[in-house]
Amino acid sequence: MTSITQDAATIQGQARFFHHLYGGISAAALRCALELDIAGIINRHDGPITLSQIAHGIGSSSLDVDSLSRLMRFLVHQQIFDQQESEEKPLYSLNECSKFLLKDARNTLSSLAMMITDPLMFSPFYKLSQSIEEGGIAAFKTYGVSIWDMFASNPQAHKGFNDAMACSTMLNIDVIVSNYDFTSLKGTLVDVGGGVGVTLNEIVTKYPHLKGINFDMPDVVSSATAYEGVSHVGGDMFTAIPQGDSFFIKTILHNWGDDKCVQVLKNCRESMTERAGKVIIADMVLSPTGTGVDVFDEARIGMDMIMLTYFDGGKERTEAEWKKILEEAGFRRYIVIKIPTTVSIIEAYIE
Numbered sequence: 001m002t003s004i005t006q007d008a009a010t011i012q013g014q015a016r017f018f019h020h021l022y023g024g025i026s027a028a029a030l031r032c033a034l035e036l037d038i039a040g041i042i043n044r045h046d047g048p049i050t051l052s053q054i055a056h057g058i059g060s061s062s063l064d065v066d067s068l069s070r071l072m073r074f075l076v077h078q079q080i081f082d083q084q085e086s087e088e089k090p091l092y093s094l095n096e097c098s099k100f101l102l103k104d105a106r107n108t109l110s111s112l113a114m115m116i117t118d119p120l121m122f123s124p125f126y127k128l129s130q131s132i133e134e135g136g137i138a139a140f141k142t143y144g145v146s147i148w149d150m151f152a153s154n155p156q157a158h159k160g161f162n163d164a165m166a167c168s169t170m171l172n173i174d175v176i177v178s179n180y181d182f183t184s185l186k187g188t189l190v191d192v193g194g195g196v197g198v199t200l201n202e203i204v205t206k207y208p209h210l211k212g213i214n215f216d217m218p219d220v221v222s223s224a225t226a227y228e229g230v231s232h233v234g235g236d237m238f239t240a241i242p243q244g245d246s247f248f249i250k251t252i253l254h255n256w257g258d259d260k261c262v263q264v265l266k267n268c269r270e271s272m273t274e275r276a277g278k279v280i281i282a283d284m285v286l287s288p289t290g291t292g293v294d295v296f297d298e299a300r301i302g303m304d305m306i307m308l309t310y311f312d313g314g315k316e317r318t319e320a321e322w323k324k325i326l327e328e329a330g331f332r333r334y335i336v337i338k339i340p341t342t343v344s345i346i347e348a349y350i351e
């Protein structure tokens, strides 16, 4: 009998290949855990719980306990939940990763996970090779229209997207508000593309010396909740932006190509009441290779793939790419402030 030997590097390569190939199954298992509300069931108990307690919490009369047990084995293996042995019955508990599955927590990522794993939202990735070969945007090739126009005719998908934005905003805003000092700003702060105003409300609540203008598309601000110290204004950021002393632009510019970003930044400059005002951009700053910054490297480079697939011109930018569009828009000076999350703060000044 002949035996085939493989060197260690080949074995490692094969294992790495399987790791990537089955990566999508991790995302699917996260979605399954969310649909069954496994984190919520564990959280409603005082401590770690058994498989039958999870099964009882799910509450289906035809529940397949063996399938649930195999799902839990996978989730524990992926370090999404913790497991400890107790009197021969495993006990399951939340860890720092599964806490983000808790739907009602302030810092949840549940809506983001539901959106990213939604078949409608994932389908453009099947058109990515075509868009690379022949040009164009994978999302457009999938939906026949831009992703924004697809949302306009699909309120459920639009809600899923807005919920996903709201939950990732909540997560980032806590880090931004506690790591960036808004006390140096004065007068009016305009949040450009501020959605329904959640971010600005958090900022003016902590910094009440600031007046806030939450600026977004008319149909978005029309459904916004009223917040003290925040006025909602509807319009188009590519045409004109309301006047203010400083401008906050959080995870907007990564959706657009350079020319559109320069237009938005120029509109901010034109609406700045004093030349000493600032534009404060909260967006990702990629290293040229996409790695070597911190534990969020993978999230940033992954988000760039999402931008590539969904948006016309959308991309995550390196510092050199940020510098180029800022200079083109007339912002000659800027500083990058690193904060412990996926985005950084880029403070840009006219002079």
Ligand SMILES: C[S@@+](CC[C@H](N)C(=O)[O-])C[C@H]1O[C@@H](n2cnc3c(N)ncnc32)[C@H](O)[C@@H]1O
Pocket: 165, 166, 169, 192, 193, 194, 195, 196, 199, 215, 216, 217, 220, 235, 236, 237, 238, 249, 250, 251, 252, 255
């Ligand atoms: C990715 S979301 C970011 C929302 C918010 N800044 C945040 O961080 O959660 C992009 C936002 O840009 C808004 N937007 C898109 N096109 C716009 C336009 N032409 N004028 C104003 N807002 C626009 C969308 O309605 C959406 O709220």
